[in-house]
Amino acid sequence: MFIEIEANSAVPIYLQLAQQIIESVAKGSLKPGDSLPSVRAFAADLGMNMHTVNKAYHYLEEKEFIQIVQKKGVFIHENGVRKASELDRLRLKKELRPIIAEALCLQLSQAEIELLIQEISLDLKEEM
Amino acid sequence: MFIEIEANSAVPIYLQLAQQIIESVAKGSLKPGDSLPSVRAFAADLGMNMHTVNKAYHYLEEKEFIQIVQKKGVFIHENGVRKASELDRLRLKKELRPIIAEALCLQLSQAEIELLIQEISLDLKEEM
DNA sequence: AAGCTGTTCTATTATTAATAGAACAAGAAG
DNA sequence: CTTCTTGTTCTATTAATAATAGAACAGCTT
Numbered sequence: 001m002f003i004e005i006e007a008n009s010a011v012p013i014y015l016q017l018a019q020q021i022i023e024s025v026a027k028g029s030l031k032p033g034d035s036l037p038s039v040r041a042f043a044a045d046l047g048m049n050m051h052t053v054n055k056a057y058h059y060l061e062e063k064e065f066i067q068i069v070q071k072k073g074v075f076i077h078e079n080g081v082r083k084a085s086e087l088d089r090l091r092l093k094k095e096l097r098p099i100i101a102e103a104l105c106l107q108l109s110q111a112e113i114e115l116l117i118q119e120i121s122l123d124l125k126e127e128m
Numbered sequence: 129m130f131i132e133i134e135a136n137s138a139v140p141i142y143l144q145l146a147q148q149i150i151e152s153v154a155k156g157s158l159k160p161g162d163s164l165p166s167v168r169a170f171a172a173d174l175g176m177n178m179h180t181v182n183k184a185y186h187y188l189e190e191k192e193f194i195q196i197v198q199k200k201g202v203f204i205h206e207n208g209v210r211k212a213s214e215l216d217r218l219r220l221k222k223e224l225r226p227i228i229a230e231a232l233c234l235q236l237s238q239a240e241i242e243l244l245i246q247e248i249s250l251d252l253k254e255e256m
Numbered sequence: 257a258a259g260c261t262g263t264t265c266t267a268t269t270a271t272t273a274a275t276a277g278a279a280c281a282a283g284a285a286g
Numbered sequence: 287c288t289t290c291t292t293g294t295t296c297t298a299t300t301a302a303t304a305a306t307a308g309a310a311c312a313g314c315t316t
Binding site: 039069072 | 261262
Binding site: 063088089093098113121 | 155
């Protein structure tokens with residue numbers, strides 16, 4: 001698994017880690033049932049603290065993307081890839097809203113915004 | 129201007145304020161040259177601190193959405209509505225990426241994601 | 257028995273968010 | 287000229303978050 005952490009990002013590193021794991025699930029390089037490194041091994045590999053990895057894991061567990069099994073390890077949740085609920089859609093819209101507002105100020109058309117999304121989707125598939 | 133701050137949001141209130149000002153520019157209810165309330169008046173109106181409004185203003189100034197004129201006041205930047213630069217597009221993509229990744233895990237198709245964007249765009253126009 | 261698993265506990269350090277009050281310099285308005 | 291308002295600056299405090307650190311625990315695997 002290829003994780004790249006930007007030390008000088010405004011995004012906390014535990015979040016960067018969690019987001020990149022989600023990306024791996026999105027692109028299919030991590031599939032439901034796959035195991036993730038232990039908090040210690042991952043921390044050593046990434047040069048960060050065990051507790052930071054743990055925080056990322058719990059963030060992902062709350063989002064139901066991974067499953068933490070006591071004394072066993074961490075696995076991609078069986079429902080890691082699933083159909084969005086209406087609540088999911090609302091949450092995604094809330095997160096997208098400020099970005100779309102900015103895009104509209106920057107005079108991006110609907111088509112241009114859709115192109116951005118397509119480029120991102122391609123990025124998330126090419127890298128398999 | 130209608131600003132609604134969610135006290136219990138994980139998004140800092142200075143950011144919520146800034147984002148909602150951007151939304152107003154996006155929907156056209158605030159146009160380049162329009163003046164914004166003074167930091168004191170706005171703070172009193174919203175029930176928050178002067179310094180918090182100031183922080184939102186400086187955040188928006190850095191993004192070139194408003195112009196702070198010494199001893200005069202704050203105005204929507206003449207370039208508040210402008211054509212996106214290539215850097216703008218890259219920044220937007222970086223912000224969109226983790227959300228799109230999550231959308232893909234939730235098995236939203238390209239069309240379904242585009243529908244979300246359309247719904248948001250409508251929201252940002254209807255409210256004029 | 258040894259090693260590994262996530263968990264829990266206490267602890268420290270640094271940064272950010274938010275508030276508060278006072279004072280300043282400069283423009284506007286009377 | 288005086289008064290008010292403007293954004294700015296300064297110091298200060300409080301709370302929360304991020305990140306690190308080390309130790310210990312319970313339970314599974316080998």
